[in-house]
Amino acid sequence: MGEKEEVLASLRKAVETWDINLARNAAEAALDINMDPCEAIEMGLGKGMDSISDRFYHGKIFLPQVLAASKAMEAGIGVFEPYLCDKSIHSKGVVIMGTVQGDIHEIGKHVVCAFLRGAGYTVFDLGKDVSPDEFIGAAREKGACLIGASALMTTTLVGQRRIVERLKEEKILDVKTIFGGACCTPKWVESIGGDAYCSCGAKVVAEVEILLSGR
Numbered sequence: 001m002g003e004k005e006e007v008l009a010s011l012r013k014a015v016e017t018w019d020i021n022l023a024r025n026a027a028e029a030a031l032d033i034n035m036d037p038c039e040a041i042e043m044g045l046g047k048g049m050d051s052i053s054d055r056f057y058h059g060k061i062f063l064p065q066v067l068a069a070s071k072a073m074e075a076g077i078g079v080f081e082p083y084l085c086d087k088s089i090h091s092k093g094v095v096i097m098g099t100v101q102g103d104i105h106e107i108g109k110h111v112v113c114a115f116l117r118g119a120g121y122t123v124f125d126l127g128k129d130v131s132p133d134e135f136i137g138a139a140r141e142k143g144a145c146l147i148g149a150s151a152l153m154t155t156t157l158v159g160q161r162r163i164v165e166r167l168k169e170e171k172i173l174d175v176k177t178i179f180g181g182a183c184c185t186p187k188w189v190e191s192i193g194g195d196a197y198c199s200c201g202a203k204v205v206a207e208v209e210i211l212l213s214g215r
């Protein structure tokens with residue numbers, strides 16, 4: 001196995017075995033060999049989270065282990081975050097991000113925030129369980145061009161629709177929306193009148209650039 005494959009395997013293993021120290025060390029090893037942080041997140045840490053999801057789905061592990069794995073994933077992302085940051089002085093635009101009301105899943109949103117920050121956007125992460133009005137209020141206050149909202153459960157998807165509705169009610173026409181999360185689909189986003197759907201962190205920057213170029 002080459003050096004790069006070894007580091008990717010360690011990143012994956014760190015999440016699979018919820019080993020926070022290994023996640024940090026492997027992330028540092030990735031930086032030492034000049035691995036692209038985006039690749040390390042998607043192909044290393046992210047693959048580990050895929051297998052955690054799979055084991056959880058099949059009842060082989062339970063919520064505490066999933067939570068521990070997510071902490072390892074976040075520890076790894078934390079090491080990469082400063083290196084994802086674009087050195088450009090001018091922000092490409094302000095983005096408001098959050099997980100919708102009633103939903104506490106945050107890992108995917110953190111990945112998306114990391115990619116957007118890395119590409120030069122100023123991202124305000126409102127956290128989890130965010131109400132539609134909190135999204136709208138923050139967008140107004142910070143002068144955002146885009147709201148991104150994550151929903152991981154079928155029961156909380158409606159939070160994305162409420163954001164689109166509230167923007168219309170408030171006649172805010174210059175703020176675009178992008179939605180994602182395990183239960184979110186392109187069809188759903190189209191049906192609620194959202195501007196874009198995105199299936200993964202690796203694609204988000206390209207999607208956002210297309211979306212905002214039409215402003």
Ligand code: B12
Nearest residue numbers: 103104105106107108148149150153154180181198200201
């Ligand atoms: C980790 C996890 C948890 C962790 C969350 C920890 C944290 N800090 O986030 C914990 C243990 C707390 C948890 C709790 C619960 N969970 Co949970 N959880 C998961 C799990 C296993 C993985 C999610 C994850 O982090 N994936 C890794 C990330 C990187 O991927 P991702 O989230 O999909 O994000 C990527 C893309 O979707 C996209 N994306 C995501 N958001 C956004 C946003 C935008 C704007 C864009 C552009 C893109 C984008 O980009 C991301 C990066 O590539 C999923 C299973 C699954 N397959 O998704 C269940 C899952 C989401 N959970 C589920 C459930 C039911 C729950 C609980 C209700 C369980 C319970 N009985 O208590 C609670 C929720 C309580 C609540 N009110 O929210 C169900 C939802 C079922 C449904 N269809 O509604 C799932 C699908 C598991 C299942 N198969 O049953 N969970």
